[in-house]
Every structure is written in structure tokens, then in C-alpha cells.
Amino acid sequence: MIVDLALYLGGVLLVFGALFCLLAAVGVIRLPDLYTRMHAASKAGAVGGGLILLAVAVTCFDTGVFLRAIVGILFLLLTTPISAHLLARASYLTGYKPSESTHRDDLKTRLEQNRPA
Template identity: 55%
Template sequence: MTTVIVEIVTGVMLIVGAMFALVASLGLIRLKDVYMRMHAASKAGTLGSGVMLLALAVHASDLAVVTRALAGVVFFLLTAPISAHLLAKAAYAAGYRPCADTKQDALAETVRPNG
């Protein structure tokens, strides 16, 4: 590809990734409870970071940089959902219940009350 096309594709990918990161940060500020915030951070934040790393891979001409960028994307995709799930489970076990906007509490039947 020519350098102009590579720069355009890289710029578009960086803007798209930054928009997803912005949506994730707005979700952290605007959403009501820990579970909604965690969902915004893990989904949109992972997608934004991944797209920006892919932009780095498109822009880089070195195979080592491309390999590391792709490894970073895979790392994000494998770890973010698992860590969000474990953090949500720990928050529920610590006593943080979903807000009233949550229609169904699927864990309410599985957790025994303390006492």
C-alpha cells in the first residue's frame, strides 16, 4: 500500500479507537452502578484499545512491532471479559447489589444471606 493510504487508514482507526475509549469513559461517569460501569469499561475500553493497537500494527513497518501489537490485542480480548466477570462476582459477594434499573438479579437465588 502507498504511504498515503496507510496514513489515512491509521488515522481513521485511531479516531475510531479513541471514540470507543471516550464512550467507555463516559460510561464510567454516567452509569449508575458498579456492574454497568464495569460493562462499559470492559467492552468499549477493550474495543477502543484493540483498534488503536491495530492502527499501530497497520502503521508499523517492523514485523516485531506488528507482532507485539497483535499480541496486545489478543491479550486484551482474552483478559478483559474474564477480569470484569471476576470483579463483578466479587462485588456481588461483597454486598453491592444491582441498581433498580436492573430488571432481573440472576444471582439473587444462588447467594445465601449472611447470618
């Protein structure tokens, strides 16, 4: 009974994780510039990968695999936002400008305020 419940829960988590990964892929293809693409890939990709690893943790009845899956989820949630932020900032500082449809550019005003006179 518990084994069947864990398998069904793992299947549901796997499907939702795959849908989030699909959403990230569609965002990378459809969005207009590097920054919005990176946002879609980092947010939906991290959630999708985390749900897939959680499905592995639920369906595998081995403690070692469970702990590795949980550590993988923590690693994804800690490193994905930081790396996306650093890549976006480096792209901006090297001259890659946002799309024309972008209304706010907070980094531009902040850099202009900190520029020496």
C-alpha cells in the first residue's frame, strides 16, 4: 500500500517536473532577450529539476539515493539563482543591452550613480 502510494506520488512529481522543464525550454525559445531567457531557464529549470530529483527520492527506497537526491535539490536551489545573476550581470557589463520592450533598467541608473565624476 505504501509502496504503491510512493510510486504514484513519484509519478506525479516526475510529470510536474517534466512540465516545468518544458516550460523553461519554451521560455528560452520564445522570450526576446538574454535576460528574460535566463530568468525562464533558471527559475523553471531549477524547479523542474528539483521536482524530478524529488520523484527519484520518493520512488527509490534506498537511503543513499534518497540523500543524494536531496543534496542535489539543495545544490540546484542554491547555485542556479546565483549563477544566473552573475551571468546576467557580466552580460550587461560587457554591453549586451536588454530588449526594446524592457521598460526599466535599474542597473543602468545604479551604475551611473556610482560612476566617478
